[in-house]
Amino acid sequence: MRTTVRGSLWMLVAGIFFAVMGVCVKLGAARYSTAQLVFYRSLFGFLTILVITRAQNLPLATPRWQMHFSRSIVGFISMMMFFYAITKLPLATAITLNYTSPLFLAMITAMLMRVAINRILIAAMILGFIGVITLLNPTMQEDQWRASLIGLLSGAMAGWAYYQVTQLGRIGEPEWRTVFYFTLVSTLGSGAWMSLETFHPLHAADLILLVSMGTSATLAQLAMTRAYRKGQPLVAGSLAYSTVVFASLFGIVLWGEVLSFDQWVAIALITSSGVLSVWATKRGKTHPT
Numbered sequence: 001m002r003t004t005v006r007g008s009l010w011m012l013v014a015g016i017f018f019a020v021m022g023v024c025v026k027l028g029a030a031r032y033s034t035a036q037l038v039f040y041r042s043l044f045g046f047l048t049i050l051v052i053t054r055a056q057n058l059p060l061a062t063p064r065w066q067m068h069f070s071r072s073i074v075g076f077i078s079m080m081m082f083f084y085a086i087t088k089l090p091l092a093t094a095i096t097l098n099y100t101s102p103l104f105l106a107m108i109t110a111m112l113m114r115v116a117i118n119r120i121l122i123a124a125m126i127l128g129f130i131g132v133i134t135l136l137n138p139t140m141q142e143d144q145w146r147a148s149l150i151g152l153l154s155g156a157m158a159g160w161a162y163y164q165v166t167q168l169g170r171i172g173e174p175e176w177r178t179v180f181y182f183t184l185v186s187t188l189g190s191g192a193w194m195s196l197e198t199f200h201p202l203h204a205a206d207l208i209l210l211v212s213m214g215t216s217a218t219l220a221q222l223a224m225t226r227a228y229r230k231g232q233p234l235v236a237g238s239l240a241y242s243t244v245v246f247a248s249l250f251g252i253v254l255w256g257e258v259l260s261f262d263q264w265v266a267i268a269l270i271t272s273s274g275v276l277s278v279w280a281t282k283r284g285k286t287h288p289t
Helices: 002-008 010-028 034-055 065-088 091-098 101-112 119-135 142-170 175-194 204-230 233-239 242-255 261-283
Strands: none
Touching (some): 002 233, 010 091, 010 204, 010 242, 034 065, 034 175, 065 091, 065 142, 091 119, 091 142, 091 242, 204 233
């Protein structure tokens, strides 16, 4: 039990690094497009995990490459949408919309694993829906509406990606291999997209920022995957919302992003619904297909 609790606490480490990544993305948006930011995040992340796996002589070959490819494509699309939302919205708002993923994860798990949808899960979904509506209030500007909806969609895609991460963990695929293929596919995909845009030259002064973005994201991925594999999924899923807290603090300190009362209420509703949905799903009984 003590080992399981320690494993779950890796999610706090992931929360800090994910928030740092969000800060780097927002700072980098002043000079680089979303595609470039995703490319540099993925490239430096790929190099980081490559160094780690080579230094420890960890095998990268896997017979489950189709599952890794599917998870990586879904994760890549989610990340593109998430980064776009970060560049257009307050950091805490963008991350909160992305962190609707447990709600979508609960729905996906319920459908694919035949988990009974109990009243608690239904209540969690209603609570989350109210939170999303409150956060996407009618007073938003048109560009914020678009970015907010894209941010919400990134949460849906992330929920599907996390389901796939869970399945990879169940068949024994280690977290470093999952992260390796994700960063590889994301580097290639964002590189292809970037080639279709006007290229903004890389400034030497931004190198530390971009390297930090890729490294923090990769460390966050490793910590998150380990939390779900080694810890209690319910606890890990709940602690994932620590990212919202860290991002809120960064947003206030760095950009003075003081959210309104209704926005804080919305964030609280979405966070509560996410934790509740994870708890409700774990209480359900699964029936193998």
